[in-house]
Amino acid sequence: MSGFEPPLDEEAARRLASRLNYRFEINGEPLVVVVTQDVESGKVLMTAFANEEAVYRTLVTGYAHYWSTSRGEIWKKGEDSGHVQRVREVRVDCDEDALLYRVEQEGGACHRGYETCFYRRVTRDGRLSVVEERVFDPDKVYGR
Amino acid sequence: MSGFEPPLDEEAARRLASRLNYRFEINGEPLVVVVTQDVESGKVLMTAFANEEAVYRTLVTGYAHYWSTSRGEIWKKGEDSGHVQRVREVRVDCDEDALLYRVEQEGGACHRGYETCFYRRVTRDGRLSVVEERVFDPDKVYGR
Numbered sequence: 001m002s003g004f005e006p007p008l009d010e011e012a013a014r015r016l017a018s019r020l021n022y023r024f025e026i027n028g029e030p031l032v033v034v035v036t037q038d039v040e041s042g043k044v045l046m047t048a049f050a051n052e053e054a055v056y057r058t059l060v061t062g063y064a065h066y067w068s069t070s071r072g073e074i075w076k077k078g079e080d081s082g083h084v085q086r087v088r089e090v091r092v093d094c095d096e097d098a099l100l101y102r103v104e105q106e107g108g109a110c111h112r113g114y115e116t117c118f119y120r121r122v123t124r125d126g127r128l129s130v131v132e133e134r135v136f137d138p139d140k141v142y143g144r
Numbered sequence: 145m146s147g148f149e150p151p152l153d154e155e156a157a158r159r160l161a162s163r164l165n166y167r168f169e170i171n172g173e174p175l176v177v178v179v180t181q182d183v184e185s186g187k188v189l190m191t192a193f194a195n196e197e198a199v200y201r202t203l204v205t206g207y208a209h210y211w212s213t214s215r216g217e218i219w220k221k222g223e224d225s226g227h228v229q230r231v232r233e234v235r236v237d238c239d240e241d242a243l244l245y246r247v248e249q250e251g252g253a254c255h256r257g258y259e260t261c262f263y264r265r266v267t268r269d270g271r272l273s274v275v276e277e278r279v280f281d282p283d284k285v286y287g288r
Binding site for chain 2: 011012013014015016024025026033035037042044046047059069089090091092093094098100110111112114117119120122124125126127128131
């Protein structure tokens with residue numbers, strides 16, 4: 001009952017990518033918000049932004065691509081680390097300015113070594129407490 | 145095993161709100177991204193932005209507040225519709241520029257009448273298909 005199985009062909013990917021509302025302009029780049037969720041565990045792994053080309057590349061390759069607002073370039077998740085995200089389903093929100101990528105995550109999504117970037121919880125005294133286990137050693141994966 | 149139970153006291157809420165990295169400037173307002181997830185079903189309900197004051201109000205009241213980038217003001221989710229979000233847990237990401245609100249959603253999160261704003265899936269031909277059921281009638285809740 002998967003329904004959607006990237007990659008899409010070029011025409012279908014362009015049709016979808018071009019209809020979205022890239023209404024968040026950061027450093028001059030029109031963007032949508034992307035939320036990435038593990039399709040099996042349901043955990044929210046990370047959030048990032050995408051421009052039209054990043055959405056298009058995600059749909060035609062089946063691997064999550066984003067726009068790096070700090071580096072000002074398209075970024076394939078896991079290109080260096082190998083921790084790619086195979087996209088199993090893409091959801092679009094009501095305003096068509098946000099996407100939900102439901103993915104199979106290789107390794108972990110977080111460069112700190114966790115499955116999810118949201119590995120810390122706010123405590124009653126307004127501090128942060130680590131509530132997830134490391135799934136890989138970031139020094140080994142990202143080098144020093 | 146909840147660990148976190150808003151509301152926090154004012155000092156704790158201010159401590160947390162003031163340490164975040166409000167690095168996404170949209171229309172002149174420094175913001176973090178917020179992802180909102182149903183704490184029971186695990187569904188991603190919506191995504192939005194928050195400035196420091198919206199984060200603070202979320203923590204001290206226990207109800208989700210956001211920054212509306214279109215109206216340029218703080219917004220308590222459900223203030224008009226009654227579809228409030230009781231925050232059970234707040235997670236912070238590695239870069240401290242994104243939050244995950246894990247909530248109990250009253251009614252539905254989406255103004256179109258769905259539990260989640262992500263009620264449409266991308267199909268193989270690059271179109272959108274509704275894959276969720278309506279949980280309320282938006283004409284009755286939001287008026288005409």
